[in-house]
Structures are given as C-alpha cells and as structure tokens.
Amino acid sequence: MATDIIVPPLSQTMDSVVLVEWLKAEGDKVAKGEPLFVIETDKANLDIEAPAGGVLRQVWAQPGEAIAVRATIGLIADVGGELPEFERPSARSAAASVAEAAVAALHPLAAATGPMGQPLPPERQARIFASPRARRLAEAEGVPLAELTASGPEGMIVERDVIAYIASKPAPMAITPVARRLAQAAGLEPAALQPARPGARITRADVDVVLARREEVSADGVQWVEVAPIRRTIARRMVASQQAAAEVTLTRDVDATELVELRGQILEELSDGDPRPTYTDILVSIVARQLARHPRANATWDGERIGLYADINVAVAVDTERGLVTPVVRNADTKGLLALTAERAALVRQALDGTIGLDDLTGGTFTITNLGPIGIDAFTPIINPPQTAILGVGRIRPAAAVHNGELCIRQRMFLSLTFDHRIIDGAPAARFLMDIVRLIEKPHLVWL
C-alpha cells in the first residue's frame, strides 16, 4: 500500500509554494507525523509532516521548484510492502510533466529499454536512472542529472557521463541545485555569482546576496529588483485593503507619562528571568481589553454583513529580513501581561529567524503596528484585511505640554487608528480610540 504525499492547502489564497528541501531521502524510513519536507510560503518556511509511516519510495519535486497546492509530490510505501504502481501523472503539476517530457526527450536510451531489452513502463521512463556513483558526483558538482546523456548499461547515467558533462563546460561552476535554479529563474549569469569562501560551492545564500544588490537599470532609468513571494503577498494585501475598504485614520496626541512610569515600576518588580514587557506589550494588553468593549473594531465584512469575531487575537507587525509579517497573540484580552509578553517575544523571535509556523501568522482580528522605535510620530497605517482596524503607535518623546494647568515637560506619543468606515462609523471609532487613550493616560483605570 502506498500513500500519496500531497502539498497541503495552507490557506485559501495560496496557490503554490516553493519546495525548500526534503528532510528524507528516497529509501529512508519515515514515521507518520515526522517532518518530511520544508516549503516556503509567502508567509514562512514550514515543515510538512509525513502523512503515513513507511518508506519514502519516490519523490517528484526537487528543492527550489514551485509546486502547486494539492499536488502529489511523492509516495510513501509500506516497509517491506510491494512496490506501488507509480501512476500519478494526472495528479502532478503541469510543470513536472513538462520536465518529464524534457527528460524523456534527452534520454532516448532510458526511454527505450529496460532490463532484458523490455520496454520500460511509462512511469519509469519519467525517472532519471543514474548509478549511485554518478548521482553522488553530480550532486557534489552541482550537475543536473536531467542535462546528462546516458551511456551506461541499460541506458543508465554513469560516472563518466557526469565527468563528460563537467568537462564540456567551459567554466565549471560548483553550485548547489537550489542555487542554480534560483539563479536561472532570476536570469543571473554564472559569472555574476561568487561563493562565500574561495573554492566553496555557490549556495542559495550567495545567489540571494547578488539578487539583493543587483542593479539592473533598464532604459527608463528604473532599477528592477527580484522579490520573494512574501513581497508580492504584502503588495497584494495592501492594495486589496486600500481598494476594498473605506479607510479613515484618526490621530491623537497622548500623554504617556503615566505609562512610562508604570512600565518602570513593573520592571523594578521583575525577577531575573521574567519576561520584560515592552510598550508594545502593554499596548496590546490595553487594546485587547478595549476591543472587548468595542466589538465592531474586532470585526470583518463579507460584503453583506458584519462578522464579529468571538476571539480577540491581536496581530503585531514585525519587520523581518524577509519583509513584514504579523504574528498573532491569541486571546490577548484574557492573558496576564507577563504571559502575553513571553508569548509575543517568542513569536517575534520565530518571525525574525524565519521558523514561525503558519498557525501563528493567521487568525488575527486586529493589528498593532509600532513605528515608535524607528522614530516616527504619526502615520496612516493600512488595515490588515480582512480585519476592520489597525492601531499605529508613534514614538514616546518628551515634549512641552500643559498638565494640570501648568506648562511642563511630559512624555507624549501619537496614536493613529485606521478603521474601515464600512463597518464602524467615525464617532464610535473615535470613542474606541479615546478609551485606549484614557487607559494610557490613567493606566490604573484598567481595573474598572
């Protein structure tokens, strides 16, 4: 019995993913639930678990390939079970079929005969047959097997074919298969790539470096930069937000002196090893509590109706090397400040190192974005669809202010609330913002 390895549908908006790597090789034993391969989505890199236990019998997708969601990319067979019939052409992506056709065209020998001169069954014609020794050398030298001409017994690619291929290349480049595909996809000339260390193989990271700094200035004087899937997602979502929603931004200058003092007192009381709340953590906690009292700010719109979210899940915008991501603190209104702090810190850490899971990036009902640390006072944040509102937080800075009738220096900050006027009107949105302002200026009221 065999089990198909299917690329799981991860969200309704995702059509394809990039296969980053297989965590098992063909022939390896796998346990059900064990991480089997890694995909890159427009949100994060994800480990996908084996759908069944057995032996990884065959894989059809290679690292670096874009693969369609729900495509079958391999087979897991029972240990010691009979070899399964490999008849999966229809389930496979069109790209894979094209690749196979190309392989078949390149390997008339392989396609022609098998052992004893028998015609190979169709599913075997699609595979590249190469000796273990040839595979080993090809992998080490970054030679794609599909480009080789087979000269070995029974139409098999053998070591000399790999050697001949390498010899035929004017400047053989040591490059990993993934890096090679990325470079080809981006139209990079091999000469443009440099290994990290002299003599080392060129890796994906080396290609990324070149892509990042590539200055391809076209005739119109524009520099075109290749982007990762996440950039396109951000672009799509931002435009969708602007086009679909009726966005209005309210701004309020807030006295944050009490907030600053409160945080100082909290930090004084902490023990070693306790999570240290940031202003963002305190704001998430305050906003979450006010969302409970303003359900329309914690809502969505399906074109006909308003959907009020049962949970209050606050997404926090995080600037990563890959781009903007918004990990979600679930049920933020029910969590104590330290628990919330610990959770948000862990999510941010995972977002920064790219290990965050899709579950932690979806399901937000409201978003907070804090540009204060970068030095921004006020801005017009864009709603993170399908949510209703987003709170932009400005920097806390000392400023001249009138306080209790006297001119003095106070800690001040701007809050910028963008909301979707389809769902909530200006006055209730303003009241929501003012409730937040009140808790910042008088934090003790949080118990009311």
Added chain:
Amino acid sequence: MAEMSIAEALRQAIREEMARDDRVFCIGEDIGIPGGFGGAFTVTLGLSDEFGRDRVLDTPISEIAIAGVAIGAAIAGMRPIADVQYGDFLFCMMDQIANQAAKMRYMSGGQVSVPMVMRAPVGQTRRGAQHAQSLEAFFTHIPGLKVVAPSTAYDAKGLLKSAVRDENPVLVFEHKLLYGSKGPRSERGALSPVGEVPDEEYLVPIGEGVIRREGKDVTIVGKLLTMYRALQAAEILAEEGIEAEVIDPRTLVPLDKELILASVRKTGRLVIAEEDNLTGGWAAEIAAIVADEGFVWLDAPIKRVSAPDVPAPFSPALDDAYMPNEHKIVAAVKSLL
C-alpha cells in the same frame, strides 16, 4: 627461498608445525600408510616417516571418527590437523563441526576451546557431483569457525601455520586444481601454480586479503581457482584497455571487507567470481556487503560469475557450461561498462 607447489608448501607448513609443537598431529584417511600417496593429494607424503605413525594417524573410512577424534583431542589440549579427503565429505561431519566445534568456546564462556585445523580439498575435477563441490559458503555461515582459502604456495604455508596456532577451529579450503600434486595423483587440467616460499619462518595473518593485480576500471574478487581465472580475464581485458583490479581475500572468515570496499570505491564496479553454485553463495554475501556499505560508489550493478544451480557434471562436454572461467568473467565485466 624455494620454488614450491601448494601441496609442497602445505607439507612444509605441517612439518614445521609438528617439529615446533609436540601437540600437533595429523589425522585422516590414507595419509600415512607406508608406500601411499600422502593422502589424496600428496600433502602429507613422507611425514609419517619423519614423525612416526603415532603423529600421522590413519583412520578407517569414517569422517565422523576423524571429526570426533580431532575435536576431542583439540578440547583436550592437542593441535590436530584433520585431513578431509574430499571437502564433500564434510557433510558427514556436519553436526560435530557446526554444533560442537564451532559453538564450544562460546557456550562454555571461553573455558573450552577447539584449536583444530580441518583441511578440505574443493573444486570441480570431473570426478562426479559428490567429489566436486565448493563448500566454503556453508562454513562462512557458521559463527565460531574461521575459514581460509589460500590460492598460492606462499599463502598456503603461511595461512596453515597461522591456522594451527589459532585457538579456534579453522577450516582450510584447498583447490584440487591448484595443489600441483605429482605422479598418479596429478589432476587433468590442473593449474598447479608454483610460487616462491621463504625458507625462514613466516606467518600469513588470518583476515587479510591482497590485491593480486591493480586496476582502475573494475574490481574482480576471486578466490582459489577463480582468482586465477580473474587474473586471466584481467589479461584479456587489458588488451582492450580495460584495467581490472583483482582481489584475493585469502581469508573468508573474518573477511577483509575494507580491502574490497576500498577497491570498489576506486573502480565503481564489482564482479565476484566463484566456483560454488549461484544461489546463496559466498559471492552473494560479498555483493550484499558492497550494496550495503559501498552503494554510493557503485557505477553499475554488481555481477556474480558462479556455477549454475546444478550439481557438478561428470561429463567433460558440460564442463564449460558449468565452470566459471575467464571468458565468463570478461563478459560480465563488459556488461558493466
């Protein structure tokens, strides 16, 4: 340094060991009778004159008696060298070898050992299916036995002397077409290689193979007679520019598998030639080891050149069809290129 046949080298080994150690004695059928041949293949010729018939014991035609006396004497502290007239007769002794000699040291926790040597001629010589088998694989399969298979005079002497001094039961398989037996005991079609054997004392350690010919294109593993067939095949292949490496394991248990793996790492191709029947043979074990531990170095399937799964023929007309020879090895190598 003297030029010797394998039979002469074996005889010299026995002579030296008997002179060195009073506990060493020979036992077998027709090995010491005055005016006899010195066993079926002349190995013990003259030894009863030198050491007396108390140390070169002739037995009735009873393999069970030979095995029983040899194993019992070894347990009691002697160093018997048992002569099995034809290896095929080892089957008569099977319980005593497999169940007793091989397991005694293990089952007694090392309190009892069986330092016995059993010399057994193997190989097809057109004397019929019960006098022609290559039995090595049966005994490599039994834990507790050491198995050696010398193919040169130098190795025959050095390995036999090591076997006599070993604390474990050692089976020494000798090929009938390699002895170089003279006179009425000579064999038709024998290869009878002669080699230089040092006059001074030396041992060949059990467990070390040798490369008989170096090459880079294919590894051919052969033992006993097929080692020579492999060398002949290598000569033919060399004329076509194919450089074969020929490995003689010399010892089958314990096997010098690193030597074979290192060679396959170099050549990427492996042919194993042996005279035993194909199925479940020793060649299958070598193929399995390399498939298991040297897979990534293989550039082609592993090929075995063995006898087919039929009894050895008496008819000379069938000999070519039965015997693994240099031409079959050449064909196997070419199928991998």
